[in-house]
Amino acid sequence: MSGRNNDERTGAIETNVGDSTAAVQAATQQPNQNQSGLNFVVPTEFVELPSGGKYYTDGHPLQGQETIEIKFMTAKDEDILTSRSLLKKGLAINRFLQNIIVNKAIKVDDLLVGDKNAMLTAARVSGYGADYVTNTTCPACTTQSQYEFDLNEGNITGFHTEDCDHEAFDGRVTDNKDGTFNIALPKSEVTVTVRMMTGKDEMKLAESLQNKKKKSLVGHDTNMTDQMRTYIAAVNGSSQMTHIIGFVNAMPASDSRFLRKTYQAIMPNYDLRQHFACEACGYDQDMEVPFTADFFWPKQ
Numbered sequence: 001m002s003g004r005n006n007d008e009r010t011g012a013i014e015t016n017v018g019d020s021t022a023a024v025q026a027a028t029q030q031p032n033q034n035q036s037g038l039n040f041v042v043p044t045e046f047v048e049l050p051s052g053g054k055y056y057t058d059g060h061p062l063q064g065q066e067t068i069e070i071k072f073m074t075a076k077d078e079d080i081l082t083s084r085s086l087l088k089k090g091l092a093i094n095r096f097l098q099n100i101i102v103n104k105a106i107k108v109d110d111l112l113v114g115d116k117n118a119m120l121t122a123a124r125v126s127g128y129g130a131d132y133v134t135n136t137t138c139p140a141c142t143t144q145s146q147y148e149f150d151l152n153e154g155n156i157t158g159f160h161t162e163d164c165d166h167e168a169f170d171g172r173v174t175d176n177k178d179g180t181f182n183i184a185l186p187k188s189e190v191t192v193t194v195r196m197m198t199g200k201d202e203m204k205l206a207e208s209l210q211n212k213k214k215k216s217l218v219g220h221d222t223n224m225t226d227q228m229r230t231y232i233a234a235v236n237g238s239s240q241m242t243h244i245i246g247f248v249n250a251m252p253a254s255d256s257r258f259l260r261k262t263y264q265a266i267m268p269n270y271d272l273r274q275h276f277a278c279e280a281c282g283y284d285q286d287m288e289v290p291f292t293a294d295f296f297w298p299k300q
């Protein structure tokens with residue numbers, strides 16, 4: 001897959017469309033075809049859910065499920081991902097994911113964000129390979145540089161995993177066993193209740209960022225408070241939005257940092273953080289893999 005440019009890929013889509021048309025025509029001549037009329041099966045794969053099916057409520061099709069079955073990307077999926085109007089609205093990825101989920105009772109809106117990330121990554125790896133080259137912006141000096149990520153290098157993280165260092169929480173995290181956690185903040189001694197973000201939350205967040213005319217791909221640091229407002233369900237037991245917003249805006253920076261770090265550690269995710277070192281200013285830190293357009297449209 002690597003080495004193709006976009007023009008060549010367009011050619012590939014046309015070829016694929018031609019093939020499926022031929023398949024449809026062939027299918028109509030045979031009586032015992034499935035409803036789609038296609039005489040080939042789109043291969044599927046099972047993706048390990050970072051949540052392990054925990055945290056989904058009663059009746060959700062993924063409750064207790066450790067994996068989810070997804071179809072391999074097709075040419076039509078590529079069309080969805082390149083639709084400029086959809087991308088603008090931030091909908092392309094969600095529509096694509098909805099398309100590849102085999103069990104149609106599962107809605108992307110209800111998926112936990114970490115499970116979504118794992119599915120996206122798996123679909124990308126089986127479609128285009130694990131090498132991901134993209135431009136990243138240094139958070140310190142804003143220099144742009146090319147960075148290469150290996151999408152197979154991720155780890156499943158979260159409070160429920162064996163790798164989670166519970167002692168590091170110093171008794172400040174309580175699992176409420178209902179998909180929420182209480183985090184006692186060290187500086188203010190305020191207890192915040194956090195919940196897991198879903199696909200729907202992510203969409204709302206992206207919309208609000210767009211409304212603020214910010215770029216959504218500049219990294220999580222710029223939308224920190226928006227994100228906290230989304231996942232904080234209560235402050236000292238109060239779920240009133242005015243209390244939550246008031247606290248987020250006034251919380252000490254050290255608590256903010258503790259909250260973000262702890263939240264990242266306890267939420268189920270397919271963690272693709274990799275070490276980032278800026279050649280221009282020497283800044284280095286672990287960085288999350290940015291889901292830019294290159295994710296599904298690799299340049300090389």
Ligand SMILES: [Zn+2]
Pocket residue numbers: 138139140141142143278279280281282283
């Ligand atoms: Zn830099």
